[in-house]
Amino acid sequence: MRVAFGGYRAGFWWYMAAGLTLLLAFAGIGLFRGSVPLDGSDVLAVLARHLLPGEHGLADPRVDAIVWSLRAPRVVVAAMVGGCLALAGAQMQGLFRNPLASPGIVGTSTGAATGAVFALTFGLAGSFLLAAPLFAVAGALLSLLIVTRIATRDGYTPVTTLLLAGVALNALLAAVNSWLIARSWEQYEAARRIAYWMMGGVTDRGWVHAWMLLPGMVIGCAIAVWFARDLDLLLEGEEVAASLGVDIERAKRAVLWSAAILTGSAVAVSGVVGFVGLVVPHLVRLLLGPVHRRLLPAAFLTGAWFVVGADLLARTVAAPQEVFLGVVTAFVGAPFFLFLLVRHEGEVAVSR
Amino acid sequence: MTAAPAVAAAPRLELVGGGVERRGRWLLRGVDLVVEPATLISVVGPNGAGKSTLLRLLSGAWRLTEGRALLGGFDLAALPRRQAARRVAYVPQTVRPTFEFTVREFVTLGRYPHESRLFGTRSADREWIDRCLEDTDVLALAERRVTTLSGGELQRVLMARCLATEAEVLLLDEPTSNLDLAHGLDLLGLARNLACEGRSVVLVLHDLNAAARFADRVAVLDAGALVAEGAPAEVLNPDLLRRVFNVLAVPLAGSAAPVFDFEPLP
Numbered sequence: 001m002r003v004a005f006g007g008y009r010a011g012f013w014w015y016m017a018a019g020l021t022l023l024l025a026f027a028g029i030g031l032f033r034g035s036v037p038l039d040g041s042d043v044l045a046v047l048a049r050h051l052l053p054g055e056h057g058l059a060d061p062r063v064d065a066i067v068w069s070l071r072a073p074r075v076v077v078a079a080m081v082g083g084c085l086a087l088a089g090a091q092m093q094g095l096f097r098n099p100l101a102s103p104g105i106v107g108t109s110t111g112a113a114t115g116a117v118f119a120l121t122f123g124l125a126g127s128f129l130l131a132a133p134l135f136a137v138a139g140a141l142l143s144l145l146i147v148t149r150i151a152t153r154d155g156y157t158p159v160t161t162l163l164l165a166g167v168a169l170n171a172l173l174a175a176v177n178s179w180l181i182a183r184s185w186e187q188y189e190a191a192r193r194i195a196y197w198m199m200g201g202v203t204d205r206g207w208v209h210a211w212m213l214l215p216g217m218v219i220g221c222a223i224a225v226w227f228a229r230d231l232d233l234l235l236e237g238e239e240v241a242a243s244l245g246v247d248i249e250r251a252k253r254a255v256l257w258s259a260a261i262l263t264g265s266a267v268a269v270s271g272v273v274g275f276v277g278l279v280v281p282h283l284v285r286l287l288l289g290p291v292h293r294r295l296l297p298a299a300f301l302t303g304a305w306f307v308v309g310a311d312l313l314a315r316t317v318a319a320p321q322e323v324f325l326g327v328v329t330a331f332v333g334a335p336f337f338l339f340l341l342v343r344h345e346g347e348v349a350v351s352r
Numbered sequence: 353m354t355a356a357p358a359v360a361a362a363p364r365l366e367l368v369g370g371g372v373e374r375r376g377r378w379l380l381r382g383v384d385l386v387v388e389p390a391t392l393i394s395v396v397g398p399n400g401a402g403k404s405t406l407l408r409l410l411s412g413a414w415r416l417t418e419g420r421a422l423l424g425g426f427d428l429a430a431l432p433r434r435q436a437a438r439r440v441a442y443v444p445q446t447v448r449p450t451f452e453f454t455v456r457e458f459v460t461l462g463r464y465p466h467e468s469r470l471f472g473t474r475s476a477d478r479e480w481i482d483r484c485l486e487d488t489d490v491l492a493l494a495e496r497r498v499t500t501l502s503g504g505e506l507q508r509v510l511m512a513r514c515l516a517t518e519a520e521v522l523l524l525d526e527p528t529s530n531l532d533l534a535h536g537l538d539l540l541g542l543a544r545n546l547a548c549e550g551r552s553v554v555l556v557l558h559d560l561n562a563a564a565r566f567a568d569r570v571a572v573l574d575a576g577a578l579v580a581e582g583a584p585a586e587v588l589n590p591d592l593l594r595r596v597f598n599v600l601a602v603p604l605a606g607s608a609a610p611v612f613d614f615e616p617l618p
Contacts (some may be wrong), residue, residue, distance in 0.1 A: 105418055226469060226470075229467065235449075235451045235453075242413050242433060245437030245438070246463050247432070248433075290451040290453055293472060
């Protein structure tokens with residue numbers, strides 16, 4: 001961005017080191033601070049007991065429960081969710097050659113929400129803890145399946161058709177969600193849970209959620225890295241990419257499924273956390289340039305610290321009340337995005 | 353013309369009865385064209401004759417509706433894209449890039465068919481990129497963003513990316529349209545040298561006199577059909593130019609190549 005940062009490009013490793021430092025700092029604050037004041041040395045003792053090998057003295061079970069069962073998984077899940085969403089966003093922006101694309105642009109996050117809302121309204125979630133997340137992942141993948149089926153002719157999937165089909169499916173699923181929620185209005189408990197879930201957050205997330213997110217994250221990241229270079233070439237248009245050797249249909253499918261898995265898994269554990277997948281990849285592209293071998297890992301790390309930081313704000317800004325994480329990310333992300341838009345006018349909304 | 357030892361002889365690229373239909377219209381039909389190794393072919397024709405379409409078919413970027421494209425005797429469509437890209441490079445007409453690659457990053461995209469998926473470019477690749485940047489006179493621009501380049505600079509960068517692929521067959525769509533006189537002649541000279549070294553080059557050109565001077569063969573397209581193909585002296589004559597281009601061509605004396613002065617038809 002020639003105006004934005006004076007043509008300066010941040011060094012990749014410096015950027016990653018700074019990101020890692022921020023992530024550790026936010027995670028540290030998240031572990032040591034909370035609504036219950038704890039002694040720093042007690043917190044350290046708990047962490048040492050769980051993370052370091054060898055025998056350690058017994059910690060206060062109350063402190064242990066707060067630090068290891070409440071705060072630690074919350075931080076870890078926040079980092080994973082942020083990373084997955086930012087990575088999926090970077091992929092979608094590359095695939096659609098449009099910096100305004102978000103992870104759920106092909107209907108995957110709304111689809112995940114539909115899956116979860118379905119599980120919650122029909123009481124499945126009450127009988128089985130993992131019902132909502134599993135339905136959410138299924139909803140995301142099903143949405144992508146529908147959209148790609150609609151957009152594919154003779155083995156060819158034009159991205160513009162894909163985009164339009166995604167917009168249509170998003171609208172349809174949003175309507176389905178509203179209808180499901182309206183149906184459940186009399187059951188106060190179900191409606192409350194849906195509303196909480198829709199607003200997004202990592203409150204009360206336990207290790208089970210981290211483990212649940214892990215396979216999707218690993219699979220999604222692996223596919224993303226494997227097809228990172230193909231995205232660089234797709235930025236130059238499909239004709240150029242194909243002539244330089246990219247199997248474009250295969251690359252598009254791989255990128256779409258990878259992003260759907262990442263988005264679906266993230267939405268499954270945290271609900272809809274907006275703006276991370278839109279703003280973070282955009283910012284990282286401004287700083288590091290569009291080469292995806294650098295952009296993708298940097299977006300993942302940035303998403304991770306951004307959401308851990310946003311969750312800290314969510315917990316503390318109106319303590320002891322908690323603000324929803326999705327509200328915080330939108331509150332921080334939207335003005336920042338507008339700032340970029342105003343300062344650099346056309347340059348942010350590039351795709352012509 | 354003998355192939356230089358450094359470059360393997362280019363494979364023969366041919367189109368057999370090639371035709372393509374889009375939205376019920378034949379953009380090109382019944383085209384038989386052979387691109388021999390170590391040859392520079394210039395494709396000429398009026399606007400909309402199907403010149404760019406011809407290059408797309410030869411590159412394998414578009415599927416043929418009828419006929420076949422063969423590379424070294426094998427069906428181009430059946431070849432894995434990566435393998436085809438190592439042998440045939442295609443430079444489309446200049447399009448403004450929207451993403452902010454540096455010139456070096458942009459040219460390195462041409463290494464895709466040779467790169468390892470996980471480790472990317474090696475130092476040997478980087479040296480080769482430097483050479484390509486040098487050959488097209490854009491080494492000084494290496495760290496510039498491609499979005500800030502002038503049309504001519506961008507065109508030379510595209511040529512560098514094409515060279516970066518190390519392909520033996522180069523398909524260039526109007527590679528000189530934005531170049532100043534000196535750079536235009538440089539580029540045609542470069543294409544000429546590449547052909548002399550054993551590669552085959554197919555150029556879409558609007559300048560018929562340049563085509564006559566630099567090309568071994570000229571292919572004339574009109575309304576989606578190949579109307580003539582052969583050595584410039586055989587093909588380019590006032591009669592054909594009048595029929596295809598609707599111009600009055602007056603031969604210029606004192607040149608070995610068939611060059612003309614053009615005037616509108618009365």
